[in-house]
Amino acid sequence: MNGVIIQYFHWYYSGSLWNEFSGQAELLKNLGFTAVWFPPATKCSLGKDGRGYDTYDPYDLGEFDQKGGIPTRYGTKEEYLAAIQKAHEAGLSVYADIVLNHRMGGDEEENITVHEVSSEDRNQVLTAPMEASAFTRFTFPGRQGKYSDFIWDHQCFSGIDIITQNGEKKEGIFKIHNEYGTDWTDAVSHQFGNYDYLMGADIEYRNPYVVQEMKNWIRWYFETTKVDGIRLDALKHISSDFLKEWITYIKTELDPDCYILGEFWKDEAEKISYFSDKMDDLISCFDAPLHYNFFEASKEGRNYDLSQILKGSFLEKKPVFSVSFVENHDTQQLQALESSVQDWFKPLAYAVILLSEDAYPCVFYPDLFGAEYTDIRDDQEINITIPKVEALPKLLEARQKLAHGEQVNYFDHPNCIAWIRKGNPDNSGCIVILSNGDEGFKEINIGQEYAHFKYRDFLEHRNEEISADENGKATFRVNPGSVSVWYSFSPETN
Missing domain, CATH: 2.60.40.1180 (Golgi alpha-mannosidase II)
Structure with missing residues (x-):
């Protein structure tokens, strides 16, 4: 079967996503989809305003009264589990979005030692070690130890972006001094000198207790949700040593057939390939270089050399481990990585990923259903409309009937x-x-x-x-x- 993933969300989605999906599972199966990628289901620091990537409590899937309420942005735990069940009844695999890099919204402040580093070169130390306080203690009072009594403190984190000194808040990138060292781990991307730190309270994966807790948690998650695979966020910021150990644990101890898809966001296929090799081909990766080819082709029009559309892509480099996409929640308009493919070119781009022999394509929710949203940029309200790609249902049908x-x-x-x-x-x-x-x-x-x-x-x-x-x-x-x-x-x- 020619597999196709649907990314069933976008950044500005609002509504009851889990319930909406439950009502559309059969439709999606009939359109030719074989798998659904759901957004993170865990409770966020921003409560219902979070998108799932500001992870607070990974054991709270919309079950506990924390961060302003019980449901997440997308619904309750019961609705999430029901959506997974509906997917399975329709014959669809479910890939859960997992955020491993950080925690946000700590419950208590701790006195810690930090030094500040440059945002442009995280190996450049800007200050001497200094005493400060920060919200690095996570006790999850709303959950009261159910599922896990693990308490996160500053020994579990390697960096933070907000500290308090003498009653004054300071923002920056601060390396936390803990018993595992005063340097960042070297097993990450070397962009900005060292890209260990991304946001929030950066998890310290040199701490063996943290590693064990994350193994315990993923076992609980699989047993609770029955998902078929996972999409891993922001992998260039996470220790590849930890990732390899953790993924090997999943494949050997939990589910050898678990599909693992990683977001290692680079515009050079060689760097994605290097990471893939380092992971011993245990995971697949999104093909960001191919997306950028589509973006450039849509901008340049007839001046773009279509014969080079696959050049430099991960699909060209390691097709078996590539997942091709036209858009996603990071590249859509008004987002930090905005590189939206122009509407006229989307049918061509989707033809490339849906009808090529080696591609495992991922379709973006707004391209199938359309989307309208509003955001503020430079103090101005901007309204965005993403129209449906009208040819998409027929291209999906062609993938199933003709692309063989x-x-x-x-x-x-x-x-x-x-x-x-x-x-x-x-x-x-x-x-x-x-x-x-x-x-x-x-x-x-x-x-x-x-x-x-x-x-x-x-x-x-x-x-x-x-x-x-x-x-x-x-x-x-x-x-x-x-x-x-x-x-x-x-x-x-x-």
Whole structure:
């Protein structure tokens, strides 16, 4: 089966996500999806205003009265578990979003020793060690020790971004002095000198008690939720030594079939590949370089060389371990990594990830359902509308019905490319053709066994029928700035 993930959320989603999904699980299955990636289900420091990435209590899935109430932004624990059950009943796998890097919203202040570092080079020390207080003690009073009595304190964290001295709050990046050292771990990205610190109270994975607690927690999470896989956030900031140990524990002790997908956000496939190799290919990774190719192609229009659309992508480098996407919650408009692919190019981008042989594609919620939201930038209210990608349901259908067999590329023109999916004994194939300029065409010899076969555009962007000659050769066309998916039917069935 040609697997497809749906990222079932976006940054500005508001509403009862778990309940909404429960009502749409069958629809998603019928559209061709095989897996759903849910946002983090854990209680946030901002309560219902959090998106799940400001993790407070990983054992609270919307069960305890903490941080302003019982539900998370997306609903209650009961609703979350019901949504997973609905997914399984529909035959969909569930990937849970897991935040390992930090905690936020500490319950109590502690007196700690810190030194400040430069935000541009975290190895550059700006101050001598100094005494301060910070919210580094997490006791979870609303949960009262249920599921775990582990208390997090400053020995569990390596850095913090807010301290108090002499009654005055200070913001910056402060390295916490604990019994595991006064330096950052070296087993992380070396961007900004050392990218161990990202936000909040940065978890100290050199602490063996923390490592054991995270093993205990993930066992509890799997037993409680019955999820089929996990998506791991912000991996370039987390100790790769810890990750390897923790993931190996999951694969050997909990679920050898657990699908693990990592966000190692780099625009260079070589660096993602290096990380993947370091993890002994235990996890897959998002293909950020391919997303940036789509972003640039959509901006440059006909000036972009379509024949290079896969160049430098993780899909090209390690296809078995890549997950391709067009947009996500970080790249959508008004977000920190904003690199939104323009609307006209999205059908072409989705054709690339949905109809290519090796891709494991992930579809973004607003591209399927549309989205409207508002945010404030520079003291101005900005309204954003993301329209549905109208061709997306047909492209999903084409993936299931037509995108089978060996792929042969015709990436031989800067404004018009095509590829064949040859099909197999049980499934027919197709010819996919894209143009980012004028109307384009490709003359392709499918093979003599297809002599006199006729072809139609599955997307119905082109209305004509195309006939192959006695040698199985035909000319396939595509509209300006568009995509067509040509499929064959034998003369006898015409």
